[in-house]
Amino acid sequence: MNIVILGAGAIGSLFGALLSKKNNVVLIGRSIHINAIKKENLIIEGFTQFKNKIPAVHSISEIKICPDLIIITVKSYDTESALKKARNIIDKNTVILSFQNGLDNIDKIGKIAVRKQIIAGTTTHGSIFQKPGLIKHTGKGKTVIGELDGRKTGRIMKILDVFNEVGIETKFSKNILKEMWIKTIVNSSINPLTTIFQCKNGYLLENPLLENIVKKVCEESTKIANSEGIYLSIEDMYQKTREVIDDTSENYSSMFQSYKKGKKTEIESINGILIKIGKINDVDITINNILLYIVNSMVN
Ligand SMILES: NC(=O)c1ccc[n+]([C@@H]2O[C@H](COP(=O)([O-])OP(=O)(O)OC[C@H]3O[C@@H](n4cnc5c(N)ncnc54)[C@H](OP(=O)(O)O)[C@@H]3O)[C@@H](O)[C@H]2O)c1
Structure with a gap:
């Protein structure tokens, strides 16, 4: 080929x-x-x-x-x-x-x-x-x-x-679109939080405060998916996110790596799009909005 x-x-x-x-x-x-x-x-x-x-x-x-x-x-x-x-x-x-x-x-x-x-x-x-x-x-x-x-x-x-x-x-x-949503929901917490707190992925589950924020982001992002007709359970998405964090605990996320190199991040395509869809469908976007705001203020 x-x-x-x-x-x-x-x-x-x-x-x-x-x-x-x-x-x-x-x-x-x-x-x-x-x-x-x-x-x-x-x-x-x-x-x-x-x-x-x-x-x-x-x-x-x-x-x-x-x-x-x-x-x-x-x-x-x-x-x-x-x-x-x-x-x-x-x-x-x-x-x-x-x-x-x-x-x-x-x-x-x-x-x-x-x-x-x-x-x-x-x-x-x-x-x-x-x-x-x-x-x-x-x-x-x-x-x-x-x-x-x-x-x-x-x-x-x-x-x-x-x-x-x-x-x-x-x-x-x-259902590749659903796979893309799942990856985006997982990334919507891991990527910005590791960038803001400048840590390896694993730290998100070691620190109880961050663990709780991961859960809240998962919940909000999954509700946005559901509002768009992509039906996923909050519990499944939280477990999936925990699995990814465990499997990549020693890694630095791609967003944090971009930040460290002084490069643009993909946050607009992850949290930014979730916010856009959430606004259209009139569902809560508060936490995604805060994460987007902080990451953008760090890189600009
Ligand atoms: N890396 C992973 O493990 C991984 C895993 C799964 C998914 N992804 C996804 O895959 C995508 C790529 O990620 P990556 O980590 O491979 O990024 P990357 O290392 O930055 O690779 C993209 C490359 O494309 C170059 N590029 C940009 N515009 C170009 C153009 N017009 N012509 C030729 N080259 C151009 C970039 O150059 P500059 O850097 O100079 O702009 C960069 O070298 C992202 O969406 C990422 O989220 C990555």
């Missing part, structure tokens, strides 16, 4: 490296990372060991293949600008798969590409961009993908095979 990774950073480079074992993969990323890959190799350390020169470009005009699949792995706030540049390589049969966190990426992609070409996924793999050319696979996780309308189509089954063949354990979801 011809695959283009749009946004070769932490997760995109990891998936690109693994997929390149059996597919024609081209990475699109920033010059500094691409030059390091061209000069030396793309090196993956940690749970995946990889050292190879894979095709990598920093400009869409250098892409010579017609992609069957474009995997979008830029941060949510870069989705539209990255995809606009990639417009010319999107064929009518190209499938566009987003692994991004947050709830607004599909709509952003849909402004530029035809909605029926878009599929979505979530992954719990952990990956960190160490330095140009070097990625660390910090946590082995699960990946799910699905059509936006839930159908088990030929193209989704083909992409599942392509992922599983190269060792990215991937399952089909008949």
Whole structure:
């Protein structure tokens, strides 16, 4: 399969490296990372060991293949600008798969590409961009993908095979939008709270005050999901969040890492969208609003 990774950073480079074992993969990323890959190799350390020169470009005009699949792995706030540049390589049969966190990426992609070409996924793999050319696979996780309308189509089954063949354990979801909501609800507490309190994920359950706030955020975010017709139980979502915190207790969340690097965070696509939906549906958004306000005031 011809695959283009749009946004070769932490997760995109990891998936690109693994997929390149059996597919024609081209990475699109920033010059500094691409030059390091061209000069030396793309090196993956940690749970995946990889050292190879894979095709990598920093400009869409250098892409010579017609992609069957474009995997979008830029941060949510870069989705539209990255995809606009990639417009010319999107064929009518190209499938566009987003692994991004947050709830607004599909709509952003849909402004530029035809909605029926878009599929979505979530992954719990952990990956960190160490330095140009070097990625660390910090946590082995699960990946799910699905059509936006839930159908088990030929193209989704083909992409599942392509992922599983190269060792990215991937399952089909008949409700990928619900999976995205679940991930967003979990992230809505872990990401901002670890950023505000500048702590590892595990500390959220060690400190009783923070543990209580995690519970309150989960409750509010789940009620927002329910108001949108995504029916999830508050207790299940709280347990799920606790599980994720336990499994990643030694990790720093992606939002806290962005903050430490002085970069923009994805809070607008997580808590920001929850607030927007909550306001429309007239449900309480107080805690999400406070978290958004504090994180934004820290980074600006
Ligand atoms: N990392 C993980 O473990 C993980 C796991 C699950 C889901 N996710 C989600 O996956 C998405 C990507 O996360 P990540 O951690 O991989 O982020 P990342 O390391 O920042 O990777 C994104 C890369 O894309 C680059 N980029 C942005 N716009 C571009 C453009 N127009 N052309 C080429 N490259 C461009 C970025 O460069 P700059 O940094 O210079 O902007 C960055 O190198 C996020 O939505 C995240 O929440 C990540």
